[in-house]
Amino acid sequence: MLPVLRHERDLPAATERYGWRFHHLGIPTTEVREGERHLPELGMYVSGFPESVFGIEWMRFEEGSPIHELIQRVPHLAFVVDDLDEALKGKELLGTPTEPMGGVRVAMILENGAPVELMEFTS
Numbered sequence: 001m002l003p004v005l006r007h008e009r010d011l012p013a014a015t016e017r018y019g020w021r022f023h024h025l026g027i028p029t030t031e032v033r034e035g036e037r038h039l040p041e042l043g044m045y046v047s048g049f050p051e052s053v054f055g056i057e058w059m060r061f062e063e064g065s066p067i068h069e070l071i072q073r074v075p076h077l078a079f080v081v082d083d084l085d086e087a088l089k090g091k092e093l094l095g096t097p098t099e100p101m102g103g104v105r106v107a108m109i110l111e112n113g114a115p116v117e118l119m120e121f122t123s
Contacts, residue, residue: 014116018087020079023119024055027075033058042067042100068094071108071115078117087118 014020036045043065049057061072071094081087084097084105094115097107103123109116 014079018081020081020087020118022055023078023080023117024049024052024057025075025077026057026059026071026117028072029058029060031058032060036060039100042098066095068108068115070094070110074115076108076115076117078119081118081120084118084120087120 010016015022033045033047035051036047038045043062044067045060045062047058047060049055055078057078059072061067065072084107088097088107088109091109091111094108094110097105099105103121105120105122107118109118
């Protein structure tokens with residue numbers, strides 16, 4: 001039997017140990033959704049985040065989007081970090097860090113087979 005590393009009531013180490021703060025849950029979709037915002041440089045549309053009290057963001061991808069295939073198929077959690085470069089040390093990157101909008105740097109990592117987004121707000 002495997003040892004228990006974390007109890008159900010315990011928060012993930014990302015929030016407890018690293019101080020990362022939950023930002024959103026990104027969910028891929030093929031449906032056109034009301035209020036979509038186009039991010040042409042990423043070949044995708046995002047929607048839902050401004051209205052969601054839980055931080056749910058829908059992502060619809062254009063054919064040929066440069067976004068990693070795993071991110072286009074699998075939901076991801078996103079966390080705000082104070083220092084993106086520091087947070088990325090020792091992590092497996094999915095692509096290279098980007099600045100999808102002014103004032104925010106973003107990188108995707110692979111954690112236990114799932115994509116996780118790390119965000120640093122620079123302004």
